[in-house]
Amino acid sequence: MIEFKNVSKTYGHAPDAPKALDDVSLTIGRGELVVMIGASGSGKSTLLKMINRMEQPSSGTVVLDGQDMAQMPVRDLRLRMGYVIQSVGLFPHWTVARNIGVVPTMLGWPPERIAERVTELLTLFDLDPATYGPRLPHQLSGGQQQRVGVARALAGDPEVLLMDEPFGALDPLIRAALQDEVKRIHQASGKTIVMVTHDIDEALRLGTQIVLLEQGRIAQVGTPLALLGQPANDRVADFVGRSDVGIKLLSLQSAGSLARAGVAQTGPSLPASASLREALSTLALHGCDTLNLLDDAGAHTGVLHAADLFNRARVGDPQRRDARATHG
Numbered sequence: 001m002i003e004f005k006n007v008s009k010t011y012g013h014a015p016d017a018p019k020a021l022d023d024v025s026l027t028i029g030r031g032e033l034v035v036m037i038g039a040s041g042s043g044k045s046t047l048l049k050m051i052n053r054m055e056q057p058s059s060g061t062v063v064l065d066g067q068d069m070a071q072m073p074v075r076d077l078r079l080r081m082g083y084v085i086q087s088v089g090l091f092p093h094w095t096v097a098r099n100i101g102v103v104p105t106m107l108g109w110p111p112e113r114i115a116e117r118v119t120e121l122l123t124l125f126d127l128d129p130a131t132y133g134p135r136l137p138h139q140l141s142g143g144q145q146q147r148v149g150v151a152r153a154l155a156g157d158p159e160v161l162l163m164d165e166p167f168g169a170l171d172p173l174i175r176a177a178l179q180d181e182v183k184r185i186h187q188a189s190g191k192t193i194v195m196v197t198h199d200i201d202e203a204l205r206l207g208t209q210i211v212l213l214e215q216g217r218i219a220q221v222g223t224p225l226a227l228l229g230q231p232a233n234d235r236v237a238d239f240v241g242r243s244d245v246g247i248k249l250l251s252l253q254s255a256g257s258l259a260r261a262g263v264a265q266t267g268p269s270l271p272a273s274a275s276l277r278e279a280l281s282t283l284a285l286h287g288c289d290t291l292n293l294l295d296d297a298g299a300h301t302g303v304l305h306a307a308d309l310f311n312r313a314r315v316g317d318p319q320r321r322d323a324r325a326t327h328g
């Protein structure tokens with residue numbers, strides 16, 4: 001668990017220097033995927049960098065599993081954390097395999113175990129180890145380099161993965177694929193992930209918790225549903241996007257959450273795990289009012305009626321007992 005206790009940060013010593021962080025208190029639970037979001041200069045990266053002590057608080061404390069981080073040796077701390085940045089930061093003259101193996105090497109793993117780990121991670125990220133392991137970073141596309149960056153951050157099996165705008169420079173298709181991979185890794189490993197982004201859709205899609213920063217202060221912390229359904233104030237509502245909030249809410253819930261029992265109808269089918277947004281899109285595309293829902297094995301599990309998408313309590317209402325987030 002990571003706790004920020006009354007953390008403030010002022011860069012430089014000028015008496016009138018603005019606070020990059022202003023009395024921030026925040027708890028990041030083990031296994032959460034916390035996304036920090038906010039306007040440029042709101043303090044996201046500063047907050048993230050305090051978790052591996054690349055920045056120090058001017059006042060207040062950051063605590064990791066009950067221990068004040070300021071008292072912990074920096075090297076030990078950093079070896080427990082994976083760090084991914086937008087510019088990737090691979091060593092240009094080292095092969096992909098050597099780049100990925102850097103932390104395991106520092107941890108003193110035997111060479112065979114490092115080689116196994118490199119092969120495992122390249123495979124996980126859909127890069128053929130025999131083809132890509134020996135290449136230099138410049139022989140990879142931007143998306144492939146970013147995959148290697150994430151693989152390198154995961155190589156030493158860190159407790160915490162820190163990601164500072166990891167997908168900011170990528171085109172939308174590769175970005176979506178990497179988002180899916182991070183989500184899958186998070187679900188499979190239960191690691192704590194803290195990510196900074198500018199992209200509210202990325203935050204809503206990936207975050208189990210979202211931290212919205214505003215001029216160095218926390219404007220709201222909550223689940224994606226809470227931010228959309230109960231924004232703390234008008235500025236939060238503007239930030240998450242008033243005009244398409246209904247559509248965003250639909251993306252957070254599964255089609256299965258509104259399934260009715262019933263035999264299959266003629267017409268299109270969709271996995272029950274697909275979002276209500278995908279369901280709405282499919283209904284509109286086919287101009288029909290029902291959708292057959294399928295389980296993971298492709299068997300019929302129920303029917304979604306278009307009317308249920310509209311004739312129901314507010315989607316974001318957490319009182320709805322059948323409301324299930326499709327994320328996390």
Ligand SMILES: Nc1ncnc2c1ncn2[C@@H]1O[C@H](COP(=O)(O)OP(=O)(O)OP(=O)(O)O)[C@@H](O)[C@H]1O
Nearest residue numbers: 011012019020038039040041042043044045046047
């Ligand atoms: N090394 C530094 N020296 C001086 N001021 C800094 C430094 N790093 C950040 N700042 C200032 O601190 C404030 C917060 O910066 P930070 O990088 O944390 O914001 P951010 O929300 O991550 O911004 P962006 O989205 O633009 O990356 C900004 O006003 C910034 O100018």
